[in-house]
Amino acid sequence: MSLHLQSEVSLKAFNSFGVEVGARLFAQAHNDDEVREALRLAESHDLPLLVIGGGSNLLLTRDVEALVLRMASRGIRILEDDGERVLVEAEAGEPWHPFVLWSLEQGLNGLENLSLIPGTVGAAPMQNIGAYGVELKDLFVGLTALDRQGGELRDFSLDECAFAYRDSLFKREAGRWLILRVRLQLSRVAALRLDYGPVRQRLAAMGIEAPTASDVSRAICAIRSEKLPDPAELGNAGSFFKNPLVSNAVAERIRAEHADLVGYPAGEGLLKLAAGWLIERAGWKGFRDGDAGVHRLQALVLVNYGQASGEQLLALARRIQADIQARFGVELEIEPNVL
Ligand code: EPU
Numbered sequence: 001m002s003l004h005l006q007s008e009v010s011l012k013a014f015n016s017f018g019v020e021v022g023a024r025l026f027a028q029a030h031n032d033d034e035v036r037e038a039l040r041l042a043e044s045h046d047l048p049l050l051v052i053g054g055g056s057n058l059l060l061t062r063d064v065e066a067l068v069l070r071m072a073s074r075g076i077r078i079l080e081d082d083g084e085r086v087l088v089e090a091e092a093g094e095p096w097h098p099f100v101l102w103s104l105e106q107g108l109n110g111l112e113n114l115s116l117i118p119g120t121v122g123a124a125p126m127q128n129i130g131a132y133g134v135e136l137k138d139l140f141v142g143l144t145a146l147d148r149q150g151g152e153l154r155d156f157s158l159d160e161c162a163f164a165y166r167d168s169l170f171k172r173e174a175g176r177w178l179i180l181r182v183r184l185q186l187s188r189v190a191a192l193r194l195d196y197g198p199v200r201q202r203l204a205a206m207g208i209e210a211p212t213a214s215d216v217s218r219a220i221c222a223i224r225s226e227k228l229p230d231p232a233e234l235g236n237a238g239s240f241f242k243n244p245l246v247s248n249a250v251a252e253r254i255r256a257e258h259a260d261l262v263g264y265p266a267g268e269g270l271l272k273l274a275a276g277w278l279i280e281r282a283g284w285k286g287f288r289d290g291d292a293g294v295h296r297l298q299a300l301v302l303v304n305y306g307q308a309s310g311e312q313l314l315a316l317a318r319r320i321q322a323d324i325q326a327r328f329g330v331e332l333e334i335e336p337n338v339l
């Protein structure tokens with residue numbers, strides 16, 4: 001099957017903010033050959049290639065003068081199984097949450113805390129997705145990527161990916177590596193992580209005393225659904241800012257005025273502050289300007305009430321950044337890719 005190339009395509013359905021912008025060219029790749037064909041076509045049209053997954057970590061601020069390639073490759077397979085540890089490989093285009101559910105149905109533990117994260121398997125390593133005390137890197141074994149510079153396939157080990165909080169080699173070398181499939185090590189033996197935030201509390205409220213991984217997944221789905229808007233109903237890209245790392249001295253200065261500051265120890269005299277707390281305390285929670293707004297239940301999430309443009313959402317983000325800088329002396333870094 002060869003690639004179906006379309007011109008002047010609306011990307012509204014392909015970005016979770018639901019922003020209306022056009023792509024000069026658009027195609028969906030179902031396998032490695034189609035990815036290579038897209039690269040060739042982009043070159044012959046003298047256009048850059050922009051690869052997207054679920055479009056859930058993306059803010060598009062204008063029409064995209066590129067060939068936009070949506071990864072639509074599917075396939076999940078067990079590569080090794082010693083009865084306890086199970087090596088699983090999934091294609092980049094697999095939607096993330098159904099992949100998590102598949103693993104739980106197989107009796108595999110490990111991904112439960114990462115339930116209900118929007119996006120695709122191939123996008124997960126880009127920003128080392130994380131939630132409720134677990135990050136992708138904790139399960140990660142390796143991935144196969146296409147080097148767009150030389151056209152070669154390359155396997156990356158965990159160390160080579162240089163994962164950090166919402167960061168990786170692939171994010172830093174944006175545009176070089178095209179992730180094709182990802183390998184994770186899951187386990188038939190549960191090692192549940194219940195300590196983060198309200199997970200244990202929620203399980204108790206559900207009347208569950210000895211939780212399974214599926215129970216944890218259900219609890220996390222419930223917590224997320226309460227606070228995080230469903231992109232199908234209200235456009236958003238999850239957390240719009242990273243939680244900032246500050247020195248203990250900076251945290252103490254803020255705490256002198258705000259005793260209820262929320263932060264978590266992050267090693268070596270550092271604290272990771274809850275950006276949602278800073279933004280809420282600055283009065284932005286529930287703020288709305290036209291169709292661009294700050295979610296009323298989670299201040300870290302910017303939302304599109306319908307017709308907001310990417311530029312309007314970005315302008316709101318800039319106002320928030322400037323205000324947090326002025327009030328607390330803390331710099332907020334934007335988390336999604338802004339194009
Ligand atoms: N908080 C507020 N007001 C708010 C939001 C948060 O005061 O409006 C405070 C609360 O005290 C809360 C604390 O911040 O206890 C932490 O809030 P929450 O548990 O909602 O987590 P978060 O730090 O805001 C991070 C991730 C989320 C992830 C959750 C749960 C980042 C940038 N975000 O959010 O990831 O789901 O933890 O682990 O690290 C995403 O990356 O898109 C995302 C949703």
